[in-house]
Amino acid sequence: MKVSPFDHRPDRELGKALRSVLTGADEEAFVQRVMTRVAEMHAGGYAGLAWWEVLDTWARPGLVAAALGLIAGVMIWAGGLTFGGENSAALGDPLQAVGDSGVPAAFLATARPPSLNEVMGAGLAGDGR
Amino acid sequence: MEDAELAALAHAGDRDAFGELVRRYVGQARRVARSVVANEADADDAAQDGFLAALRNLGRYDPTRPFGPWLMRIVANAATDRRRRQKVRAADPLSPQTPFTGTSPDRAAFRRQFRAALEAALAALPERRRIAVVLFDVEGYSHQEIAEVLNVPVGTVRSDVFHARRALRKELAVWEDLKEEIV
Numbered sequence A: 001m002k003v004s005p006f007d008h009r010p011d012r013e014l015g016k017a018l019r020s021v022l023t024g025a026d027e028e029a030f031v032q033r034v035m036t037r038v039a040e041m042h043a044g045g046y047a048g049l050a051w052w053e054v055l056d057t058w059a060r061p062g063l064v065a066a067a068l069g070l071i072a073g074v075m076i077w078a079g080g081l082t083f084g085g086e087n088s089a090a091l092g093d094p095l096q097a098v099g100d101s102g103v104p105a106a107f108l109a110t111a112r113p114p115s116l117n118e119v120m121g122a123g124l125a126g127d128g129r
Numbered sequence B: 001m002e003d004a005e006l007a008a009l010a011h012a013g014d015r016d017a018f019g020e021l022v023r024r025y026v027g028q029a030r031r032v033a034r035s036v037v038a039n040e041a042d043a044d045d046a047a048q049d050g051f052l053a054a055l056r057n058l059g060r061y062d063p064t065r066p067f068g069p070w071l072m073r074i075v076a077n078a079a080t081d082r083r084r085r086q087k088v089r090a091a092d093p094l095s096p097q098t099p100f101t102g103t104s105p106d107r108a109a110f111r112r113q114f115r116a117a118l119e120a121a122l123a124a125l126p127e128r129r130r131i132a133v134v135l136f137d138v139e140g141y142s143h144q145e146i147a148e149v150l151n152v153p154v155g156t157v158r159s160d161v162f163h164a165r166r167a168l169r170k171e172l173a174v175w176e177d178l179k180e181e182i183v
Helices: A012-022 A027-043 A051-096 A116-125 B003-011 B015-036 B040-056 B067-085 B107-123 B127-138 B143-150 B154-174
Strands: none
Touching: A012 B015, A012 B107, A012 B127, A012 B154, A027 B015, A027 B040, B003 B015, B003 B067, B015 B040, B015 B067, B015 B127, B040 B067, B067 B127, B067 B143, B107 B154, B127 B143, B127 B154, B143 B154
């Protein structure tokens, strides 16, 4: 029976011809050969996967984890820049804000006398006033 | 016993169960490997690579799905890997043959010529078409199953089988008068 190339059934004639070309000799010997290798694998402490296959299984999750880590790092770094700017402003304000008396508020907010460095810093910052 | 049960036993370390799976699929695996790797000894090495890789990866096999396509995918990949590694050792392709037309009809000689011609026609096809036509017309796989083996859409498999059949049929037509004797 001749089957058209469009046919969705197997072409028996072509199949038989290809089978005669592709079928190897002595199947049982081949099975024994494979099973000998299997026995060697078991004897060699075969534990399911070879080391490169284990690494291969970790490759994709590893890349995902690295990408997430990178994103998290960038976000923390960017956030740190923002927060860092606010912090420096918050620390600088009490020293730089000058009240009606012309004396920085930080000097008035504490009973402790200002140190020489603080006085010099305030003097330089408020020099233009 | 079903393939999935044998696979579960083999995964648990039952060598006899794995041996039974090898026996069930040895013909298919060798033919699929042979459709990728021209040399018979190399094809057998590739089929063996495929079986051993399947054994190592039995834990990934989904027992709700057919075992054959899963195994054939591994075998086909093993054969492709081996063929790539052996490019430098590739044999010269067989030249197209014409039927023997001498006066002494030697059946064995006809068969050898026919096999060589069909092998050459098969070797001239792209690898994916070779695997597709062998799985469909020799092993009786469905288009859907072949699509899973080759990891391509079903429509691509239909097209591959169509083109491969057309090319091989052309070769068979040359031997039309003699094929009853030699196939």
